Amino acid sequence: MSDGKGRVLVVGGGAAGMMAAVMAARNGKTVRLLEKNDRLGRKLFITGKGRCNLTNAADTEDLFRAVVSNPKFLYSSFYSFTNEQTIRFFEDLHVKTKVERGGRVFPRSDHSSDVIRALEREMSRLGVEVSLLSEVKKITVKDGRAAGVELSAGERIPGSSVIVATGGISYPSTGSTGDGYRFAGESGHTVTELYPALVPMEVREPFAGELMGLSLRNAGIRITDGKKKLYEEFGEMLFTHYGVSGPVILSASSIVGKRLRDRELTLHIDLKPALTGEQLDRRLLREFEANHNRQFKNAVDGLFPAKLRPVMVELSGILPEKKVNEITKEERQNFVRLIKDFTMTLTGLRGYSEAIITKGGVSVKEIDPGTMESKLVEGLYFAGEVLDLDALTGGYNLQIAWSTGYLAGISAQ
Numbered sequence: 001m002s003d004g005k006g007r008v009l010v011v012g013g014g015a016a017g018m019m020a021a022v023m024a025a026r027n028g029k030t031v032r033l034l035e036k037n038d039r040l041g042r043k044l045f046i047t048g049k050g051r052c053n054l055t056n057a058a059d060t061e062d063l064f065r066a067v068v069s070n071p072k073f074l075y076s077s078f079y080s081f082t083n084e085q086t087i088r089f090f091e092d093l094h095v096k097t098k099v100e101r102g103g104r105v106f107p108r109s110d111h112s113s114d115v116i117r118a119l120e121r122e123m124s125r126l127g128v129e130v131s132l133l134s135e136v137k138k139i140t141v142k143d144g145r146a147a148g149v150e151l152s153a154g155e156r157i158p159g160s161s162v163i164v165a166t167g168g169i170s171y172p173s174t175g176s177t178g179d180g181y182r183f184a185g186e187s188g189h190t191v192t193e194l195y196p197a198l199v200p201m202e203v204r205e206p207f208a209g210e211l212m213g214l215s216l217r218n219a220g221i222r223i224t225d226g227k228k229k230l231y232e233e234f235g236e237m238l239f240t241h242y243g244v245s246g247p248v249i250l251s252a253s254s255i256v257g258k259r260l261r262d263r264e265l266t267l268h269i270d271l272k273p274a275l276t277g278e279q280l281d282r283r284l285l286r287e288f289e290a291n292h293n294r295q296f297k298n299a300v301d302g303l304f305p306a307k308l309r310p311v312m313v314e315l316s317g318i319l320p321e322k323k324v325n326e327i328t329k330e331e332r333q334n335f336v337r338l339i340k341d342f343t344m345t346l347t348g349l350r351g352y353s354e355a356i357i358t359k360g361g362v363s364v365k366e367i368d369p370g371t372m373e374s375k376l377v378e379g380l381y382f383a384g385e386v387l388d389l390d391a392l393t394g395g396y397n398l399q400i401a402w403s404t405g406y407l408a409g410i411s412a413q
């Protein structure tokens with residue numbers, strides 16, 4: 001085995017790498033997995049707030065709709081290793097699962113560590129050699145073929161195939177520092193433009209800071225560039241010291257992020273999405289009639305959470321001390337418009353350290369979608385987030401890692 005014949009080397013012990021190692025070993029290969037951290041699956045450990053939303057129970061066909069970049073490329077991998085197979089795979093490894101809101105699948109224990117331990121146990125059962133604290137510095141390519149890897153510590157390890165599963169560059173503290181992009185570039189591959197995605201956004205207006213900590217459970221969100229609507233959705237959002245976050249905002253960032261890097265966009269929030277303008281106007285009338293002798297600033301308690309009240313009063317243009325019964329119809333209607341279209345200026349994305357995923361990566365044009373093998377270098381495979389693939393939240397990004405890891409694992413010779 002000193003020439004590495006028949007030995008599959010997997011670079012990166014995250015979701016995609018561990019799945020690839022299991023599948024290559026089940027396929028009868030000798031497998032060595034190289035992970036630079038002192039333990040496996042550090043990012044996997046923090047997924048789903050430590051609970052690991054490992055896939056989504058949607059119809060397999062619906063998975064593609066949640067993929068933002070290159071969904072067509074995933075056709076073979078999603079159908080070779082579906083979300084149902086992912087669930088069965090983990091159930092067979094004694095990780096009982098449950099389905100929550102929006103089809104999100106979690107381990108029944110609510111512990112991501114159970115997912116990691118199951119993969120570790122399976123690799124151990126199959127005889128995968130796991131080398132921790134083993135940072136790969138270079139992929140060796142000879143005569144257009146992957147021939148092995150070189151570790152930062154100097155060791156050269158020969159192999160007949162190399163699977164690069166080094167992840168993206170978001171949350172770099174987990175070990176995903178973008179090394180795979182360098183390996184890809186050095187072996188002649190194109191790496192598309194990278195930027196953070198599923199990431200909070202910054203807001204210009206100082207009042208956003210006053211709302212820090214406020215969470216809106218069911219807000220209507222619209223993001224526009226001038227008159228052009230870029231994104232519209234309902235959901236939960238959160239105000240932070242720099243701007244906005246929360247599920248609906250993170251999803252929006254994946255769609256509008258590229259444009260937001262070039263120019264500012266407008267965020268429109270409908271604070272009462274369940275009511276039409278007329279219904280809201282009638283509600284305001286009722287609220288004002290019940291409080292008709294109070295000052296405006298003291299008559300909005302029933303309408304908004306406490307943090308939002310002073311901001312809405314200030315933005316309304318109505319004098320805070322004005323008696324409610326003196327508010328004109330026009331003022332009230334302007335207030336309705338403000339509640340239905342509370343706007344602020346989005347100035348940019350937060351950085352990689354706060355991004356759930358990296359958008360961009362190894363160009364899928366140079367990868368065989370049926371095997372994950374490079375079209376440029378024989379025996380070199382890419383799997384997981386290192387590829388130019390990304391999806392919305394809901395377990396879809398891990399499904400990409402499992403499915404592409406699966407294909408690379410069973411294909412590597």
Ligand SMILES: Cc1cc2nc3c(=O)[nH]c(=O)nc-3n(C[C@H](O)[C@H](O)[C@H](O)COP(=O)(O)OP(=O)(O)OC[C@H]3O[C@@H](n4cnc5c(N)ncnc54)[C@H](O)[C@@H]3O)c2cc1C
Nearest residue numbers: 012014015016036047048053136166167175384385395398
């Ligand atoms: C906070 C957070 C929460 C998330 N929650 C979810 C969720 O609930 N559901 C979901 O579907 N997705 C979630 N994601 C996204 C998901 O974690 C990633 O899409 C997924 O982990 C990608 O898997 P991967 O194997 O490609 O990369 P990673 O999991 O990043 O693994 C890459 C591994 O490669 C190792 N490595 C890197 N370079 C080298 C090198 N040179 N030599 C050796 N080893 C190396 C790294 O140390 C790392 O262990 C979340 C992400 C974050 C940051």
